[in-house]
Amino acid sequence: MTREDLYGESDNPAESTLKLDRREFLKLTGGGILILFSLGEFSTLEAQRREYPTDFNAYLLIGEDGRISCFTGKIEMGQGVITSLAQMAAEELCVPLDSVKMVMGDTELCPWDGGTHGSLTTRFFGPPLRAASAKAREVLLELASAQMKVPPEQLVTENGKIFERGKPGKALTYAQLAKGQKITRELEREAVQKVAAEFKVIGVPTIRTDAREKVTGQARFAGDIRYPGLLYAKILRPPAHRAQLKSADTSAAEKMAGVTVVRQDDLIACLHLDPEMAEKALQTVRADFEIPQETVDDKNIFDHLLKVAQEGNPADEKGSLETGEKQASRLFEAKYLNSYVAHSPIEPHTATAEFKDGKVEVWASTQSPFGIKESIANALNLPSEKVHVRTPFVGGGFGGKSRNTQAEEAARLSMITGKPVQVAWTRAEEFFYDTFRPAAVVLIKSGIDDQGRIVLWDYKVYFAGSRGASHTYDIPNNRITVFGSGWGGAAGTHPFATGAWRAPGANTNVFSRESQIDMMAAKAGIDPLEFRLKNMKDDRMLGVLRAAADKFGWKPAVSPSGRGFGISCGVDSGTYVASIAEVAVDKNSGHVQVKRVVCAQDMGLVINPEGAKIQMEGCITMGLGYALTEEIHFKGGKIFDANYDSYAIPRFSWLPEIETVLIEAKNSPAQGGGEPAIINMGAVVANAIFDASGARLYQLPMTPDRIKAALKA
Amino acid sequence: MEKTIKFKLNGKTVSPTVDGARTLLWVLRTELGLTGTKYGCGEGYCGACTVLVDNEASRSCQLAIQDVEGREVLTIEGLSANGKLHPLQQAFIDHDALQCGYCTPGMLLAAHSLLLRIPQPSRQEIIAGLEDNFCRCGAHTRIIQAVQGVAAKREAK
Numbered sequence: 001m002t003r004e005d006l007y008g009e010s011d012n013p014a015e016s017t018l019k020l021d022r023r024e025f026l027k028l029t030g031g032g033i034l035i036l037f038s039l040g041e042f043s044t045l046e047a048q049r050r051e052y053p054t055d056f057n058a059y060l061l062i063g064e065d066g067r068i069s070c071f072t073g074k075i076e077m078g079q080g081v082i083t084s085l086a087q088m089a090a091e092e093l094c095v096p097l098d099s100v101k102m103v104m105g106d107t108e109l110c111p112w113d114g115g116t117h118g119s120l121t122t123r124f125f126g127p128p129l130r131a132a133s134a135k136a137r138e139v140l141l142e143l144a145s146a147q148m149k150v151p152p153e154q155l156v157t158e159n160g161k162i163f164e165r166g167k168p169g170k171a172l173t174y175a176q177l178a179k180g181q182k183i184t185r186e187l188e189r190e191a192v193q194k195v196a197a198e199f200k201v202i203g204v205p206t207i208r209t210d211a212r213e214k215v216t217g218q219a220r221f222a223g224d225i226r227y228p229g230l231l232y233a234k235i236l237r238p239p240a241h242r243a244q245l246k247s248a249d250t251s252a253a254e255k256m257a258g259v260t261v262v263r264q265d266d267l268i269a270c271l272h273l274d275p276e277m278a279e280k281a282l283q284t285v286r287a288d289f290e291i292p293q294e295t296v297d298d299k300n301i302f303d304h305l306l307k308v309a310q311e312g313n314p315a316d317e318k319g320s321l322e323t324g325e326k327q328a329s330r331l332f333e334a335k336y337l338n339s340y341v342a343h344s345p346i347e348p349h350t351a352t353a354e355f356k357d358g359k360v361e362v363w364a365s366t367q368s369p370f371g372i373k374e375s376i377a378n379a380l381n382l383p384s385e386k387v388h389v390r391t392p393f394v395g396g397g398f399g400g401k402s403r404n405t406q407a408e409e410a411a412r413l414s415m416i417t418g419k420p421v422q423v424a425w426t427r428a429e430e431f432f433y434d435t436f437r438p439a440a441v442v443l444i445k446s447g448i449d450d451q452g453r454i455v456l457w458d459y460k461v462y463f464a465g466s467r468g469a470s471h472t473y474d475i476p477n478n479r480i481t482v483f484g485s486g487w488g489g490a491a492g493t494h495p496f497a498t499g500a501w502r503a504p505g506a507n508t509n510v511f512s513r514e515s516q517i518d519m520m521a522a523k524a525g526i527d528p529l530e531f532r533l534k535n536m537k538d539d540r541m542l543g544v545l546r547a548a549a550d551k552f553g554w555k556p557a558v559s560p561s562g563r564g565f566g567i568s569c570g571v572d573s574g575t576y577v578a579s580i581a582e583v584a585v586d587k588n589s590g591h592v593q594v595k596r597v598v599c600a601q602d603m604g605l606v607i608n609p610e611g612a613k614i615q616m617e618g619c620i621t622m623g624l625g626y627a628l629t630e631e632i633h634f635k636g637g638k639i640f641d642a643n644y645d646s647y648a649i650p651r652f653s654w655l656p657e658i659e660t661v662l663i664e665a666k667n668s669p670a671q672g673g674g675e676p677a678i679i680n681m682g683a684v685v686a687n688a689i690f691d692a693s694g695a696r697l698y699q700l701p702m703t704p705d706r707i708k709a710a711l712k713a
Numbered sequence: 714m715e716k717t718i719k720f721k722l723n724g725k726t727v728s729p730t731v732d733g734a735r736t737l738l739w740v741l742r743t744e745l746g747l748t749g750t751k752y753g754c755g756e757g758y759c760g761a762c763t764v765l766v767d768n769e770a771s772r773s774c775q776l777a778i779q780d781v782e783g784r785e786v787l788t789i790e791g792l793s794a795n796g797k798l799h800p801l802q803q804a805f806i807d808h809d810a811l812q813c814g815y816c817t818p819g820m821l822l823a824a825h826s827l828l829l830r831i832p833q834p835s836r837q838e839i840i841a842g843l844e845d846n847f848c849r850c851g852a853h854t855r856i857i858q859a860v861q862g863v864a865a866k867r868e869a870k
Contacts (some may be wrong), residue, residue, distance in 0.1 A: 076812030076848045207809050214814030215802040217749020217789030221815060224748035232743075276739050346753045346761050346849050347815040395751075395815030396849050427754040614809055614855070621851030644758035646845070650839040655853050 005157030008187070020498055025027060032178040034188045035060040035132045042131040044116035060089065060132045062140070066160055068093055068100045069131065073113025073370055074121045075105035076210065077394035077401070078618075079674045080611040081121045083209045087607055088126055090144075090200040095174070096159040097209065105369040105391025115368035116700035117500060119573035119672025122607060124126060126670055134191035143177045168460055182542065196605065196666035203543030203666065220392045222350040222365040227420035230352070231260065231414050232275035234282040236268040237429060241496040241637030252284035258461040262416050269413055271421065294636025301338050303441050305462050305484075308493055312481035315466045324456030324477030328447025331456070332520055336444070336512035336637035337699040338464065338682075339631035340438040340494075341501060342641070344649055347428040348393020353410035354420040359386045367397045367489060373403045378409040380415055389412070398622075402577035403435050428642040431709040435499030436632055439487065440464035442512035452524040454517075454535045461509060463489055468506030468557040468570055468679055471513055495637050501674035502619070506572050511682030511700055514568040518559065518687040519696060528567050528687065539604050540663075545569055545601035546579040547661050564595075564687030568680035573672025575603040577618075579680035581656070583688040585695075587711055590704030594624060594654070594685060599677050600661040604668035616660045616677040623645075623681025624650045629701050720781045722747075723791025733779030737771075738762045740778045741788060742841050749789035753847070760846030764788050766795035770826035789818035792825065800866065801823045801825055806857035812850035824860050833864050 028261065029612040036059065070089050076082040088464040093100075103109055105116075141152040144162040146171075148155070151171045156165050163171035195201070213219040220585040245268075248263045252627040253270050259281040260271040270281035296304045325331065351364040360380065366372050377384040394401060403424075410423040425433065440463045445455035457478045461469050465486015484490075487504035488498055501507075521531035529549055536542055545567075548554075557563065564585065582596040597620050606612050629648040633640040643649040660677075695710035719728040721746065729744045741747045741764075750773055753761030757772040764773045765787040792799045801824055805808070811817045820843065827842035829832060834842065839860050848856070 078811075080812070207806060210814065211745070211806040211809070211811060212798075214817050215789075215798070215805045216793060216810055217747075217818045219749075219814050220748070222740075223752065226746075226748075274735065274739065274743055276735055344757060344849060345813070345815070346847060347751070347813070348753075393814060396813040398849070413773070424752065427756070427759075454781050483792060547805030610809055614812065618812060621853055622849065643754055643756050645756075649847060649849060650851070650853075651845075651847065652843050652853050652857070655840070655857070658854050 026589045031182050032064050034184045035063040038575040042156040052455040060136055062136055062174055062178045064179050066173055071103045073110045075116045075391045075394055075398045077397040084607040084611055087201045089133045092130050093137050107369050107373045107389045110673040112370050115371055117367055118675045122670050124671055131191050132195050134193045138191055139185055140177050144172050202607050206608045221347055221395050222363050225352040225363040225426045227354050230420045230422055231271040232278045232279040233269045233271045233421050233423050238289050239376055240291045243291045246288040246290055247276055248287040250285050253281040256281050273485045297635040298633050302441050305441055309462050309483040312483040315480040315482050316470050317479050319477035321458050322478055327449050327455040329450040331447045333445045336442040338440045338508040340439045341626050341630045342434045343398045343400025345396030349406040350424040351407040351410035352422040353414040355414040360411045362387045362407050362411050363390045364404055365394045366404045367401040372407045374653045376408050376411045381412055398502045431641050432639050435497045437501030438498040439464045440508045444514055444516045448520050448524055452526045464508035465505035467504055468509035472541040473535050474537045503679050504573050505624055506679040507682055510570040510679040514683030515686050525558050528555055528559055540576045544602050548578040548580050548598050551593050551659055552598040560694040561691055564688050564692030565690055566684045568683035570679045571701035572676040572679045575676040577676040579684045581684040581688045583692055584677045585689055585692045594656040596657045596661045602663035602665055602670040603673055604665050605670040606662055610674045613660045615673045617658050617676035620658050621650050623678040624654050627681045627685040631701050651699045718778050718782050721785040735778050736774055737776045737778050738773035745791050747788050761816050761819045763822045765822055766828055768829050770823045778852045800863045804862045808859040810855035810859040811852050817846045
């Protein structure tokens with residue numbers, strides 16, 4: 001069952017103005033067996049308990065046709081949970097994968113959810129989904145037992161059927177069992193789930209279930225939703241953040257045929273059946289803005305950040321820094337810088353909205369359908385049950401589609417005009433309104449004794465936050481202090497919006513730490529792999545380091561060896577990850593070609609090994625961007641990057657040879673997969689550049705100019 | 714100025730009456746109901762809007778509709794024939810050569826035009842042929858493998 005099956009033709013929104021309770025839900029879905037479960041009941045959700053509601057409101061349905069529908073507030077943006085969640089349900093229910101349909105990110109059909117971010121889906125939604133699926137199987141066994149007059153323990157579930165052990169010929173299908181039923185069950189305890197040895201679907205490399213739709217152009221994104229009479233809106237934008245609109249003359253646009261002009265408070269928009277006409281109309285609007293004078297820019301931002309930072313919070317503390325300094329035979333002090341970076345999904349923020357009969361339906365490219373439901377309700381001054389957010393496929397998110405002003409804009413404009421409206425940001429708007437990864441500074445003072453043991457670690461991070469700041473090194477005198485948030489910052493911190501960017505903060509923290517480690521290894525005259533192994537006791541980290549080194553064929557040497565090999569390791573989203581890279585540095589041009597990246601990951605139980613590897617490859621490829629080229633150029637609230645001419649993202653010619661290794665850990669809980677492998681990319685490339693050339697880079701991205709400057713230093 | 718522009722779209726003749734200066738991208742998406750061709754950057758950098766015009770990869774966001782008059786346009790919706798996937802589409806599925814899928818239609822058409830031009834491309838030729846099509850999710854490695862897979866199968870025949 002797809003949304004279309006539930007709604008009829010999904011472009012016919014008249015049928016979808018539903019307010020569902022559980023009975024209606026069953027009525028709508030045509031009966032069957034509905035499992036409700038409370039995410040709050042699960043110990044694995046401890047960390048999330050604050051966010052999740054405790055009432056029973058998550059759904060798994062076995063329809064009268066025997067097909068399984070799983071309803072989740074999570075969304076699919078390329079990370080592949082449409083496949084891996086279905087695998088979990090299929091496993092526990094003993095059905096083929098294609099019997100499971102995922103219904104995602106629909107605020108009227110799906111349980112409330114805090115948003116798709118933080119590599120949390122598999123870790124936190126997965127366990128209760130498996131338990132609900134196991135519960136559904138128990139219900140089916142009860143029904144079969146009553147019908148067949150055989151005790152449930154003598155029954156076998158296989159391939160969507162139940163039969164008495166040894167008598168597969170006399171089976172009842174799930175469809176036969178669910179037929180005519182209107183059962184709802186609440187899951188109050190964890191049903192008995194399968195153990196790793198029983199797995200038939202979990203752990204099997206599986207191709208994406210949405211691939212066919214996506215290769216045929218049938219997959220729909222928010223901009224592909226059509227309503228009859230849909231108007232495309234182009235909105236007047238300020239030339240800089242915090243600019244104040246003084247006056248606007250829209251008279252020329254108002255005279256243009258077919259153009260609707262909306263003026264309401266700060267919202268000025270031109271709408272037309274053709275988006276290009278709407279854009280032409282907007283170009284005729286004369287507007288005056290007052291732009292605040294600001295001096296902060298992409299060069300002096302780091303001094304600014306250090307100046308505005310408030311008192312720090314200790315994250316880790318052990319031993320005494322004074323003792324550490326006394327024990328150290330060599331001290332190292334360094335400052336690391338990282339720039340603002342854009343998310344830049346290829347699909348810009350888009351929303352299509354229809355306000356009708358006091359209710360608004362919004363299709364949005366969002367990572368946070370329930371979050372925008374509330375923000376739209378606020379913006380339109382509507383009760384939240386009058387807002388229905390639907391999430392089609394999302395064309396990339398990376399943390400950037402968590403705040404969704406485009407959805408509010410579309411909803412407002414539809415309410416004002418009484419027509420369905422689409423707001424699709426241009427690339428320039430996408431760059432302007434992005435919630436950039438914050439620029440950040442890290443100051444490290446560290447020391448080693450004459451045995452090459454790290455005895456001092458004094459780490460201060462400004463505006464990258466705590467994620468990735470802690471480490472697995474065994475350092476007796478260790479202090480980590482976090483100044484400011486890694487997401488936003490108090491007013492006056494950042495000149496524009498900032499937010500989560502794939503593995504928020506960890507990219508900055510791991511770059512800084514692993515560069516510093518590398519520097520100490522070189523000065524100690526110890527091979528960088530050996531130096532890490534020697535200073536660590538954590539078995540899982542040692543495991544991934546050794547696995548990466550084996551795959552790479554690491555031969556010990558002291559850096560800079562001229563070979564261009566670099567190492568980095570870290571933990572993110574519960575996953576341990578080690579990377580080794582080989583680079584070539586052109587000393588004349590400062591150009592770097594990353595030739596090879598080996599990445600080993602211990603992520604506990606792997607639901608879809610193929611999906612996990614793709615995420616690792618994606619992280620490695622995307623990570624080349626923030627390592628080598630990506631940074632926002634700005635002065636005050638003016639953003640100078642408006643398109644890909646000045647902002648370069650990774651392309652085919654950048655590609656290294658990528659090899660990925662997954663550590664077998666079937667009996668450990670599943671951990672995150674969408675982000676971990678990206679955290680090493682800054683350091684692994686920086687360390688490889690040092691090994692190739694002797695140039696140490698302290699600032700990301702490592703542009704040719706910075707590399708040439710470092711070579712001269 | 715509005716005029717009727719006749720061209721072949723996915724093998725069938727169409728003749729929308731539109732302002733001839735409008736771009737092919739938006740005429741496809743708004744007038745002809747084909748939303749598989751995507752807007753990515755609007756300035757011809759990213760390749761999400763790639764279609765084939767007379768078998769050559771073209772940026773539909775940079776092409777006026779009047780310039781395709783009398784020509785043959787192929788979009789993602791026309792790549793499979795009679796419900797049978799094009800070998801490249803099948804290869805993208807088999808190699809898991811996509812994630813979010815937003816760049817995929819443009820990527821497939823760029824790859825298709827590459828194979829029309831060079832039936833047995835080297836890895837370097839594939840990279841050069843797809844260089845101006847962007848993928849933010851990082852599916853590049855598998856996209857190359859998928860294209861290589863199709864070329865290899867052809868050679869085997």
